[in-house]
Amino acid sequence: MSITGPAEDLLRRLAPRVLGTLIRRYGDFDTCEDAVQEALLAAAVQWPDQGIPDHPATWLITVATRRLTDAHRGEVARRRRETLAAALTPVDELVSPAPGRDGGTGVDDTLTLLFLCCHPALSPTAQTALTLRAVGGLTTAQIARAFLIPERTMGQRISRAKQRVKAAGGRFQPPSERDVADRLPVVQQVLYLIFNEGYTATSGANLQRVDLTAEAIRLTRTLHRMRPDDGESAGLLALQLLTEARHAARTGPDGMLVPLGEQDRGRWNRELIAEGIALIERTLARAPVGPYQVQAAIAAVHTEAATPDDTDWPQILGLYQLLQDLWPNPIVTLNHAIALAMVHGPQAGLDLLIPLDSDERTAGHHRLHAVRAHLLELAGEHTAAHTAYLAAARRTTSLPEQRYLSTRAARLPLPG
């Protein structure tokens, strides 16, 4: 899409609302979603040339409806002609939302679509792709580039996802409170995955990639606005803001990954930090605690330290103990071990790792070797640390992580 700036923001914001309107009229999520995608592509071509139309939502609905009717030729097309005439009437609630209202039904539609795209019948990759297209208003080409796969493959994945949703009985209807409670964690997980996909991407590796972290933050903001009382949605947003704040500092000039303790804190984004901290403090004070909130709180404690030595490790350790209770999993244990080592010495951390050697989720995983290497280095056991760093480097499938781990191994002073 050659369109950028405010016009693209407008398109992205309108996409789920236009789609919601179309589905309410014509019923079928799959074909309506295709039609909206084509309308978005048409807008991306025409708007930069001809300017943004006075009623952009109506423009998109008209074009999408025309695409829908084109898709149904013959008798079906004839039957639909009357409907088309009706569809061309401006849609009041989209054209001019009442003052102080955020587009009325548009917001509800976005939530409904988010739940539909994160349908439990779909795999995480399918949920992610469909969410980015139907709710995020991204084109298939943009999503494909973001995930470094061919457009054809991504197109296939999206159309398969839509078929699956249909087959599983997924409907465009506002989720019941019970559905919300059951499926909000799935939606949050998808937004978390989108964020991580963007966050871990190497800057500059592909300038054509859309900024998935910005997209995840935008969608999570929408979710938080729709469910302001949900502590975990707020926690996820705070976690994203506080993590994104470190983005500029996480890679060196040579593209090398810089660990938290060695980052230039002057390059951290203070605005995002302030917003994230205010949000997590507000949330922890009034919502039942959950894993995203605790992770956000940990990130907040890190960002509050002016230098690595000022880090309040006892507080971080307490938060990891809480996280371990809320959400027991070996990756949490790995981070817990680091916090434990910072408070009670490296041996305490190393002891915590021992059970992970026999846990099939972590045995042989590069992260276990990497954390052990780090703790052995802290303990001054350089030979063992060297071996563990190299074991981690051989097991990671990430190029920048491999480079980082090999460099850590190489800079250890070894005897002999």
Place this chain on the structure above:
Amino acid sequence: MKYLLLIYSNPVNWEHPMFLNQDEELTPAERLARLKEHNGLVEEIAGSGELIDAAPLADPLITRTVRVRDGVPGVTDGPFLDSKEHLAGYFVLDCDSVERATEIAARFPDARYSAVEVRPIMDPSGFEM
């Protein structure tokens, strides 16, 4: 996560699809059944949006191996690895997990006769630690 599936075989002479040419003689019906099995799998992984790329490779007989020594390229006929098995083709997949990639690998008829290797492809992304 992306994976490269390497399909190995031990051919008498090259024939595509690679699994049609193993040590045993196949009746036309068996050949057809195996072809269907293979095509069904390819259709499935293309349809699911997991298949990124795939190709059969030409006979090792017409493979060239290039080595540059002291700035001078030396070209020899035949594959770099000298073994009875040769690389007959490859698939590039993007799967949810290594378990899924392994499951797909096991469904290539070739896995029953020679072997299919599942190699993770390095990712340009990474977490700071």
